[in-house]
Each structure stands twice: as structure tokens, then as C-alpha cells.
Amino acid sequence: MKHTLFARLAKDRAGNFGIMTAAMLPVLLAVGGVAVDLTQAMDQKNQLQALADGATLAAASAMAAKGTMTTAEAQKLGTDMYIAQKIEALKNSGLSAEALAAEEAKLRANTQTLVTSSGNSTTAASYEVRMKSSYDVPLSGLTSLLGFQTARVSVESVAASGREGNALSMYLALDESGSMADDTNTVNATAPTKPGWVYGPYQCGNKNSKTCEGWHTGEVPNYMTKMASLKAAAGVMFAELEKADSNHVLIRVGADSYDDQTKAQQSIQWGTSLVDSYVKKLPEPPSGGTDASGALTNALNALKNANATEKTAHDGKGNTNFDRYIVFMTDGEMTGNSGTWNSTIDAKVRDICLNAKSDGLTEAAKLKLKNGQQLTEEEMAKGIKIYTIAFMAPDRGKKLLNYCSSGPEYYYEPTNMTTLVESFGEIARKAAQTGTRLTN
Structure with missing residues (x-):
């Protein structure tokens, strides 16, 4: 009797789908989370690429325009601009001041800017600004079921400029x-005012005993x-x-x-x-x-x-x-x-x-x-x-x-x-x- 009951139970497949679904559900949710997080990571990578391109272009342009900017100054300019733009974007995500400071520290640790120059800066010179940066994009709770908390994205940007020594x-x-x-409508910064005629109230009468209104001498804007x-x-x-x-x-x-x-x-x-x-x-x-x-x-x-x-x-x-x-x-x-x-x-x-x-x-x-x-x-x-x-x-x-x-x-x-x-x-x-x- 017992043998027959257990044999019939072993052959019964009626609840297999429910059991398999229950067992696979965390995996399915995690896979769905991975798809969402991969899309977010690619968006972050594209944003970082745009920031890096803008920063390297700005540093290369500054070197060509100034002519006397050192490579160290250009490296600092490029890195600071890149990081400042990213931190500004992160401010909108509601991070605390402490969290923002931590993100900035990690960005600086994972960003390298290299500037090289060749030629004579007074006649013909060329400059190259190369930046590499990595950033850890936080992943959702669904993806963390698979054991991943962040996804690292990396970008690289190279900009070149030159003083071509054109005769x-x-x-x-x-x-x-x-x-x-x-x-013009530009006030002279070194001497913003000058004596002139102005219209309005002024002290008049014997020993300025009363107030009058009209044209009188005073200070007027000194335009260039x-x-x-x-x-x-x-x-x-x-x-x-x-x-x-x-x-x-x-x-x-x-x-x-x-x-x-x-x-x-x-x-x-x-x-x-x-x-x-x-x-x-x-x-x-x-x-x-x-x-x-x-x-x-x-x-x-x-x-x-x-x-x-x-x-x-x-x-x-x-x-x-x-x-x-x-x-x-x-x-x-x-x-x-x-x-x-x-x-x-x-x-x-x-x-x-x-x-x-x-x-x-x-x-x-x-x-x-x-x-x-x-x-x-x-x-x-x-x-x-x-x-x-x-x-x-x-x-x-x-x-x-x-x-x-x-x-x-x-x-x-x-x-x-x-x-x-x-x-x-x-x-x-x-x-x-x-x-x-x-x-x-």
C-alpha cells in the first residue's frame, strides 16, 4: 500500500511549474535589473564622455590661446573642469555634502590628465591633452541579487591644439x-565718475537751508x-x-x-x-x-x-x-x-x-x-x-x-x-x- 502511494506521488508533475517559478523568480528579477542598470551605465558613460571632451578641448584651447601656460596648469584646468561638471550633475540627485565630497575624492583618484607640448610656443607649437577617467555607477537592488553593487565605466578623450606660426x-x-x-555704454573702471550736470533735488538757499530741484553740478558716470x-x-x-x-x-x-x-x-x-x-x-x-x-x-x-x-x-x-x-x-x-x-x-x-x-x-x-x-x-x-x-x-x-x-x-x-x-x-x-x- 505504502509502496504504491509513494510511487504515484513520485510520478505526479502537477506542481512543478509553480515550484520552478518560485525558484527562478529571484534570478529573473536580477536579470531584468541587469538590463535596466546596463542602460543606465551606458547613459552615464555617454555623459562622462561629453564632460571629458569638453574639458580636454578647454585645456587645449587655453594652452594655444595663452601660449605661456604650463603643462601642469593645463592638467589642473582640465581635471578641475571635468570633475566640477560631474559633481554639479550629482548635486541634483540629492546626495549629502559628505557623499558629494566622497564622490569627488573617488573621481580625482580615478582621473588622469596628461598634457604634452612640442615646438616653440612663441612661433609654432602644438599641444595635446589626454584624459582617462573611470567611474563606479551604483546598481539597483535587483542587480545586487547577483552580487554586483556597482558597474565601472571608463572614458578617454584626447584634444589637440596648436599655434601654427602663420607668417x-x-x-x-x-x-x-x-x-x-x-x-560707449562701458564705465571707466579706473575712474567711474566725473563732475557733470545732474537733475534732481539738491541743497540750496542761504547756507543750504532748503531743498531745491533742478539742474546742478554733481558726479555723473564716466563712460569710455x-x-x-x-x-x-x-x-x-x-x-x-x-x-x-x-x-x-x-x-x-x-x-x-x-x-x-x-x-x-x-x-x-x-x-x-x-x-x-x-x-x-x-x-x-x-x-x-x-x-x-x-x-x-x-x-x-x-x-x-x-x-x-x-x-x-x-x-x-x-x-x-x-x-x-x-x-x-x-x-x-x-x-x-x-x-x-x-x-x-x-x-x-x-x-x-x-x-x-x-x-x-x-x-x-x-x-x-x-x-x-x-x-x-x-x-x-x-x-x-x-x-x-x-x-x-x-x-x-x-x-x-x-x-x-x-x-x-x-x-x-x-x-x-x-x-x-x-x-x-x-x-x-x-x-x-x-x-x-x-x-x-
């Missing part, structure tokens, strides 16, 4: 007309003039060019200023000291109308291929090739010695700009320019490239400088002192060909 000759055509005496802003911006440009060529074997610069008359020019010379002194001596306050045709003609004559002076000078330094640039700046429209726009002068300036941009180009490229078509960088490479700066200029001034520029990337329209300074600095860096790129 060039540059000529500045700068506005010193009467409107350059106007104020356009001319003072130009001098500061040009100084930044010259400093950038000096960084690129402190040995004065690559870069030659000259300048001419104008109102309604063309002023005595500073001929193109090696380095920036002479042209810097020239700009610093521009009159304050300036006066006169606006006619850039003479200064631009001097720029074209100095740089054109028919004048062998620049080629001879660069050949003497071993520069087999060099770029030619005009920097044309105005805050107004072409008026001559009047107060109204002069279409004849405007047209004359446009012709000079067209001749400059065409100098040295192929016939096909010249025809494209004449027809108002934009050239590629390759097509315009052999011509004179023109950067234009319309500083707080009216519409006719903007249209003229837009036409004269070698393209959208060569046209600037600053509206205050800060953006004027930025424009001059960027032009210098572009001309000196400082570049940064990701290489990973």
Missing part, C-alpha cells in the same frame, strides 16, 4: 573721425569713449600677435588712420611695437568727417602682389608663404567732410575693397567676387583677406563693411567696448591660425 602681413585702417569721441575703446581693443590684438611671434620673424603690421582726410601712416614693420605706439597716439578727442578711401588705398598698395616689399621681407626670414590681411574699422558711414552720407565715397571704398580681395586670385575667383558670390577659403587664399569691424555703426556703415569683408566670418559688429575688444582679439588669433580639435 602674415597685416595693415589696419582705423577711424579717427569726430564720432569716435562719443561715449569709442576712441579709448579702440585703443584698448587694438592693444589686445597686438598682445595676441606678440604671443604668436615674440621673436618677430613671422608677423608684420602697419596702420593708417583717417577722418575726412588720410593721416600719415605707420609703414608695415616686424612686430607690433611701432603700430602699437601709432594707435596710442590717435587724437583724443578726435574730430572731422569720414573717408576711408585713402587709408584703404595705402593698405592695398602696401600689400598688393605688385609691391615686392612684403615678399622680400618674408623671404629674408625664410617664410616661403605668407598671408595678407586688411583690418578695416569704422563707427560711421562715409560722409567726407560733411555730416551726410556720400554715395561717391561709399562706392569708391567698395571698389578698393574689391580690388584688394581680388589681388592674386584666379580669373574665375575674381569673376565670382565681381558677381557678388562668396568665395571658399581655398579660393580666397591667395588674395588679400579683409576683416571689417562696424563699431556701433549706422546701417549704411554696416552695409559697407559687410560688402568689404571677405565673408561672414570676417565681419564683426560690436556694440560695446567689451565686444570690440573680443573682436580684435579673435581676429588676431584667427590670423595667427591658432586651432583646437578633438582627436579621439
